[in-house]
């Protein structure tokens with residue numbers, strides 16, 4: 001306990017304190033008297049100490065000012081005058097979390113660390129960043145992080161560049177982001193919730209330095225600050241530091257800004273908008289329909305929780321009436337709903353794969369179905385089952401960054417009701433919602449908040465082929481005519497500014513300034529590697545791995561079926577099976593009943609394919625079909641029975657249901673193509689690695705084409721699909737082909753073993769040989785054309801294939817390439833959102849760019865990596881920084897579930913404590929010369945010339961000579 005004296009000594013007064021059982025913590029709510037800053041501490045014995053400072057930020061336009069400010073303050077401050085203290089920290093601190101995020105009405109700067117000294121260092125740098133940033137006097141920061149005109153030579157094209165500008169171009173390449181933008185804009189025309197705090201690219205380029213500085217003055221003051229602390233740090237020491245170094249210098253000077261509630265509407269707003277798809281692509285069944293409702297306030301946690309339960313039961317359960325009705329109207333259409341907790345909650349109902357002509361009738365159908373639901377009454381069994389699953393995950397609290405999660409839970413109560421405690425006290429709102437199950441409470445929610453609510457909007461977002469190219473042309477014309485309007489001197493001025501910015505970015509920080517950033521020494525680092533080990537036990541003749549830890553009665557169960565028993569041509573069917581398992585009718589249950597059984601007895605069930613390459617042999621691929629579930633030990637028996645039911649007794653011959661599931665999966669798969677980075681990465685991996693080749697078939701473009709292919713003629717192809725799925729099931733799910741892994745404590749292990757034996761004995765006995773899979777490897781160097789506004793460029797190869805071996809020092813090489821070389825070249829100078837590398841013990845080495853405005857320019861930077869490494873040098877302090885940053889990455893905190901999984905994979909990969917300890921020692925003892933030794937390896941990797949680019953259709957077309965093949969990725 002901390003006494004009042006301790007608070008007042010450091011300028012704070014206690015507003016309230018409470019022990020909160022739900023989080024087993026003593027909580028303190030304080031105010032800094034002189035400055036008016038509010039502070040909330042959750043004190044417990046968690047070593048992962050968390051600090052966060054947040055400001056209520058209320059932008060009045062779409063120019064992204066709050067988001068650019070978030071980037072900008074992290075670009076140097078008075079006490080830490082280097083270009084990017086954030087990057088130096090991420091290079092060389094033991095932080096377990098370091099980030100900053102902007103939402104519609106809040107900007108937050110959280111950090112976490114297990115090491116006390118490091119924690120105070122991080123706090124220091126972050127507080128200085130937000131209160132004393134260099135951006136107020138240095139306009140180059142807005143130009144770099146926000147936007148600027150880029151003109152390298154008089155006859156070149158004028159263009160826009162900037163980190164946030166490109167980041168948001170990337171973000172808005174996703175139609176869901178655009179839809180979200182229109183939804184909120186329609187509901188909140190008069191307050192900041194309706195403004196795009198991240199920034200709309202065309203609006204970002206209107207932001208001026210004067211506005212920027214003014215925004216800081218307006219919002220970045222202690223009187224408007226929400227300071228959050230979590231963990232086992234000494235509160236007294238923390239308060240002393242924050243008071244003496246920062247808050248004490250400020251006086252409470254204004255009433256903090258608050259967000260005005262948006263007034264309701266006379267009637268529902270209706271709007272139609274467009275989103276881009278590639279040129280010549282058909283537009284059928286690609287319209288998004290959204291019904292949005294403003295529903296109460298998020299500080300009312302019981303209401304918000306009830307609304308989430310409602311959405312699950314009425315809209316998101318596979319067997320819900322509304323899902324059936326929507327599907328019957330048009331078999332490709334899907335519906336779902338979710339609640340967003342802005343100050344005023346928003347409930348969004350979204351229909352995908354619709355047609356614009358059907359919009360009105362679809363809306364009526366939804367509303368009519370809800371009317372009928374109310375009259376019929378919501379199924380209480382269904383409510384109970386869904387509530388049970390949600391309660392499981394609340395109680396499980398499966399999260400390695402508890403401080404970060406708790407902040408997001410308390411946010412609404414703190415910001416909008418001045419009560420930071422209420423969000424943690426979940427027993428109260430669980431009880432409330434449980435007590436309403438047998439009443440008409442949920443029906444009333446639908447009635448009051450959906451059917452009789454005019455604070456609502458109906459948004460129709462229609463695809464338009466070639467819209468992106470059209471927009472680009474317009475932007476180019478605008479830039480062209482702007483350029484033409486400039487005098488020769490003004491043009492010269494732009495060229496000079498472009499060069500000056502580049503020179504600024506290339507300038508090295510002075511060693512004296514770098515030395516000002518506080519850091520740990522190698523003595524502060526734990527010299528012992530973290531390792532998790534499992535016991536190898538037996539179930540009959542089969543292997544049963546057990547990771548033992550205290551899990552509070554939860555069992556994490558994994559069934560690993562070896563996929564290599566199936567012929568290569570069936571791999572996509574095995575992947576398909578992993579995506580639809582648990583959704584079909586079974587002998588005993590309809591799919592709705594099955595879902596209910598799972599909700600009642602488990603906290604989650606999923607199936608997926610897993611692939612990994614041996615550390616020792618570049619051709620030794622392991623692949624599994626994994627059945628993962630978590631449940632309380634009292635539910636072991638029933639879960640074991642459900643596993644038998646799902647895996648062995650699903651009714652594939654029930655064509656009607658199978659078709660529904662496939663159509664639904666088809667729409668999920670079509671969203672895969674928005675994941676530019678993972679597509680390019682998997683694709684380039686598939687050029688040289690069996691793991692990549694497998695992943696490409698199981699989840700990449702290959703899989704995407706496989707699904708699209710049969711979807712175009714589903715009825716005709718159904719028999720062959722059924723036959724192949726059955727074939728996979730028969731081959732895969734046998735006794736011989738299985739091993740089991742489980743995370744739980746000692747007592748629950750025997751309960752689990754007895755229960756799972758029942759499942760095990762239900763599997764057929766069948767011996768089968770492993771199949772030969774042959775993948776072809778060659779550098780295909782493809783350009784994948786899409787309507788994305790930005791590129792994802794990935795290049796690399798397997799160094800083991802070139803005769804090099806893994807060495808723990810490569811961890812540090814990766815840290816240097818990612819946080820120094822590629823970050824500086826691709827993000828800071830190139831304007832991409834990210835540039836980084838990855839190096840694995842299995843040989844894979846990749847260079848990547850993320851949301852990148854460039855293409856061959858980035859590839860050329862990758863090519864220069866070997867030269868960078870050849871000429872690499874660092875003084876002792878810089879080298880220590882890289883080492884500490886590497887260790888922080890290796891020691892990322894994990895939940896028990898993650899530790900268990902790590903233990904299983906170490907076992908499968910035959911990685912030992914000794915391996916990891918050797919790696920750690922290599923990291924701790926690395927020298928600049930060791931790093932330079934990697935240059936020849938990088939030379940050879942670059943010489944192989946393997947790359948793949950996912951990006952904008954037009955940019956790929958313009959640079960097509962560098963590719964062996966370019967093609968469109970379209971629905």
Ligand SMILES: [Zn+2]
Pocket residue numbers: 067071164167
């Ligand atoms: Zn950002």
